[in-house]
Amino acid sequence: MGLRLHNTLTKRVEELVTREAGKAAIYVCGPTVYDVTHLGHMRAAVVFDVLRRYLEFRGYQVMHVQNVTDVEDKIIARAQAEGVPTDAITVRYLEDYRQASRALNVMPPHVEPHASQHIPEMIEMIKKLVEGGYAYDAEGDVYFDVSRLPQYGKLSGQLPGELRAGARVEPGEHKRHPADFAVWKHAKPGEPNWDSPWGRGRPGWHIECSAMSLKYLGMGFDIHGGGDDLIFPHHENEIAQSEAYAATQPFARYWVHNAMVMVRGEKMSKSLHNYIAVADALGRFPADVIRYALAAVHYRKPMEVDEARLQDAAKAVDRLRIALASAETILARAGSRSTDGPASRLLRKAAESARTAFTAAMDDDLNTSSGLAAVFELAAEMNRVTDQVLKGGTDATETTPGLREAREALRTITAILGLRLDSAADEDLARRVRDLAVSLRQEAAQLFSEQPGQTLDEIVAFILAGREQARAKRDFATADRIRTRMAEAGILVDDLPTGPKWRIATDGRRPTADASGPRA
């Protein structure tokens, strides 16, 4: 059995059967670039990134299209408030979004169409809608006539007659029905505008996604994704326009929606000003930790995000990192020698179980929580074996083939969730590590007369060598002082029977993090 996904269209979990076998065409609603990127945006990005990575793992060739809304009321309002061109706003916040995505290891979409660059396609579409009688011109505004489309409401369950009367009509509008929505808006002074058969103006919000998804993926593409706050009216209206335009159904085969990120019981949003900016979160926690927190909860369940949640995530990520690092240590010790001993066979079995359990969990509507349970069980098995080796009960060489397999399984699975578990691959962490090196050089210079090397590894090794001398002399006061100061700098030292081992702290104790904390 293959991947099953919850389809908002049917409100059921269904087996994914793509338009073309082995290929998956996905359109995800991207950001409106008018303000800083917050964790809510990144939840959507991470959810669909995990979907994409999992589809690829399952052998699909994925085509991922994600739009950028760069023509929109809020952008215009912000530009006017700041007295700058709208481009200045969209460029600034698109860059912010891209940085956040890159930091969180979100793969860039294959195509990233901008609304502003697809005006002709939208006009073309609107023309055909007007010709077909699905849309009407009302003094320079063009509205979609929802009464013309029998299937209107099939996604959201919102039927035109039941929409709260008058709720959507603003003064100066000339809609025939309250549920009709704008596909073209006449230009107001100072707004970006384009020529059209209905006079100068700009497209309505929904039309861009119809025009761009159809252009790059075509009618009947596989998965349309986005936040569940987009179900109505945005996605309902996309369906209406697209199916009226194409005169066929369906516009998209599966509709996948992620639930919202919550802050103290309320949806995190720009308009409520209760958001945590990704840039701020990254100042306090490594990307892996944020990514873990966002991916660990099932995507259709609203999730609360706060400091405590991120602390928990940091501990969980640490556990995986330590399991991996310990395995590397044992593998390095075993070198090329290997015997497929009992420990090795046990690990091979554990790796196989983990892969099977993870795949089963992910096949079931991307059940990442359940999948993570499999990951932790594997990590525990690896730890049991490495523990035995470190305690001298098992020879490292007896673990090798199985341990290698277990390590690969752990790497493969966590990579699907987008975790790197490796400081070097984490841009933000790497930057912090460089800062650490600088502060530690000063620290080392105070502690010892000799000068350490340049890299963090060299510096830490230098300090730890000095500390070991103190320990050998049973000068524990000095040894403990050094360990404490290193911890303050963000380097945690574990004195194992085999000697000291260090790691970079992943919790909130970040040496270079500014103290401002998340916005609230």
Place this chain on the structure above:
RNA sequence: GGCGGCGUAGCCAAGAGGCAAGGCAGGGGUCUGCAAAACCCCCACUCCCCGGUUCGAAUCCGGGCGCCGCCUCCA
């Protein structure tokens, strides 16, 4: 008012008819100069409440209570 979702241990969170995954926190132990990490053991007779169906329900049905989202821009 309409549409939809959720309520599982101190916290987070899977499970959706057959002995309640996993993470964090907590308690005890092994190891250790100490700390940390790791490992071992313990930590929900019970899943918001009340009825019902069933040999059997956290899971199905009915009725409550509480919370949230959408119906206006939103990931």
